[in-house]
Amino acid sequence: MPFLTNGTPNTNGHTNGGKTTPVAPRLFSADRPPSLEEFKKLTTQSTPIQYPLASEITANVPIYELPDYSSLSPQQRSALQDEWYHILLSGPGVFVTKGLYRDTSLLDTVNDVYAKIIDEEKKLAGKRGDHFAGSGANDRIWNSFSKHCLKGPESFLEYYSNPWLPLISSAWLGPHHRLTAQVNIVKPGAKAQISHRDYHIGFQDNESCAKFPKALQVASQFLTLQGAVAHSDMPLESGPTRLLPFSQTFEEGYMAYRIPEFQNFFLEKHVSTPLDKGDGLFFNPALFHAAGQNDSADVLRSANLLQISSAFGKPMEMIDTYPLIEATWAGLVDTYKKNGLSDEVRTFVANVAEGYPFPTNLDRRVPETAGMAPESEQDLLIKGLENGWAKEKLLAELQKMKDDSRA
Ligand SMILES: [Fe+2]
Known part of the structure; x- marks a missing residue:
């Protein structure tokens, strides 16, 4: 079991943020500028x-x-x-x-x-x-x-x-x-x-x-x-x-x-x-x-x-997310009402919906933010949960996103 019960990683004797590990960070530091x-x-x-x-x-x-x-x-x-x-x-x-x-x-x-x-x-x-x-x-x-x-x-x-x-x-x-x-x-x-x-x-x-x-x-x-x-x-x-x-x-x-x-x-x-x-x-x-x-x-x-x-x-199989979201939205809303944006709710959203908004149609889906990527299906589901959208509203927005993304 590599992790202690309090969630602290087993550190194997090297320093990293006060603890020790021989493993280099997988991410570039957002705080330390490149050379x-x-x-x-x-x-x-x-x-x-x-x-x-x-x-x-x-x-x-x-x-x-x-x-x-x-x-x-x-x-x-x-x-x-x-x-x-x-x-x-x-x-x-x-x-x-x-x-x-x-x-x-x-x-x-x-x-x-x-x-x-x-x-x-x-x-x-x-x-x-x-x-x-x-x-x-x-x-x-x-x-x-x-x-x-x-x-x-x-x-x-x-x-x-x-x-x-x-x-x-x-x-x-x-x-x-x-x-x-x-x-x-x-x-x-x-x-x-x-x-x-x-x-x-x-x-x-x-x-x-x-x-x-x-x-x-x-x-x-x-x-x-x-x-x-x-x-x-x-x-x-x-x-x-x-x-x-x-x-x-x-x-x-x-x-x-x-x-x-x-x-x-x-x-x-x-x-x-x-x-x-x-x-x-x-x-x-x-x-x-x-x-x-x-x-x-x-x-x-x-x-x-x-x-x-x-x-x-490209992935190996096509996933049509609409019927999957349609079948699970009510249950997801129930869980959200009980637990808020828990790890489990976020995980399910990340699995059932697309998180990457490409390929898309850049005429109809104008990027709104500095990030230059339009909203994703996952963003939409989180917005729907936070705003208490009924299934009809959520599905209508999802369908619009899909239609707008087409060539
Ligand atoms: Fe360029």
């Missing part, structure tokens, strides 16, 4: 190995001139994937693919579809969730993947038949990944984003982030790949993505990127690479990055952002 010195050391190296298949390395960013896909043998494709994997894992964390889309007339057609979608959405009243920009500074299409398909199936078919996309994605994620996309059009005068890391943990506030064990904070980078397809030319003055090469290798980075000293260091040391229309940019989601400031007179900096997810983010 800026360590971060500086990691991110001020120059590219330590060369990437022979890259045509050049500019400001530590390897740049690949993509040939015709069909001209390459499987071995040549695999050799490219080896370099990309190395870059993302332990190299600069980011690379450019020149000529990812060579047919710019296809991009013009797709841009017309995007413009129609944006026009229609502007006509709809309502708040739009944009995690970083003030409203009006840019145009955003959430879930451009689905909307593009339904608005322009022909160009969608051609655009998403580009075999470079799965080659690049599978270099990092392996097979069976799921691609999603969001369009971002940044207007002249738009300010830069604050440096950050991306989904998953980049969508959590600091307190939520700190609850994830160290190994999972590192592992989360393997669950997604970030990409961008330039739908316009992006000269430097238009503010293409600011990047801090090697910053993805900083294990405590999700705890660090909100800290002003780290943000200031990013402002000093970031690099940017100009892109031509049709170029791609791919990076590890743990890379510190930020959209740049658009100082151009007239460039509408337009990108289709690709967010590609590993197959391993």
Whole structure:
């Protein structure tokens, strides 16, 4: 029995909070800031190995001139994937693919579809969730993947038949990944984003982030790949993505990127690479990055952002939570009335309902808090208990959440 009857851990002779244990804490400390010195050391190296298949390395960013896909043998494709994997894992964390889309007339057609979608959405009243920009500074299409398909199936078919996309994605994620996309059009005068890391943990506030064990904070980078397809030319003055090469290798980075000293260091040391229309940019989601400031007179900096997810983010079976909550709400309310928000009530809520509000629909489920994640089913159940909701009310709210989350 490792625990004493009063709940004190058996400490095995080493010090930890007045007691002793040989076991290191599983969590990063929310009180002790990550080391800026360590971060500086990691991110001020120059590219330590060369990437022979890259045509050049500019400001530590390897740049690949993509040939015709069909001209390459499987071995040549695999050799490219080896370099990309190395870059993302332990190299600069980011690379450019020149000529990812060579047919710019296809991009013009797709841009017309995007413009129609944006026009229609502007006509709809309502708040739009944009995690970083003030409203009006840019145009955003959430879930451009689905909307593009339904608005322009022909160009969608051609655009998403580009075999470079799965080659690049599978270099990092392996097979069976799921691609999603969001369009971002940044207007002249738009300010830069604050440096950050991306989904998953980049969508959590600091307190939520700190609850994830160290190994999972590192592992989360393997669950997604970030990409961008330039739908316009992006000269430097238009503010293409600011990047801090090697910053993805900083294990405590999700705890660090909100800290002003780290943000200031990013402002000093970031690099940017100009892109031509049709170029791609791919990076590890743990890379510190930020959209740049658009100082151009007239460039509408337009990108289709690709967010590609590993197959391993999914459970083995589907759980439809609605009928389970319907069947147990009355009993849960009874227990709550007797015992309040006891450990048992919290446990049941955590088991029966979803605690993670993704995947979702970011048009309808606008993030309300600094944490940038919308409310979860578990949040809703706790709210329902605390406010004494009858079953009908709870189920109506739950159904609305499910409907709003659909594509
Ligand atoms: Fe981002």
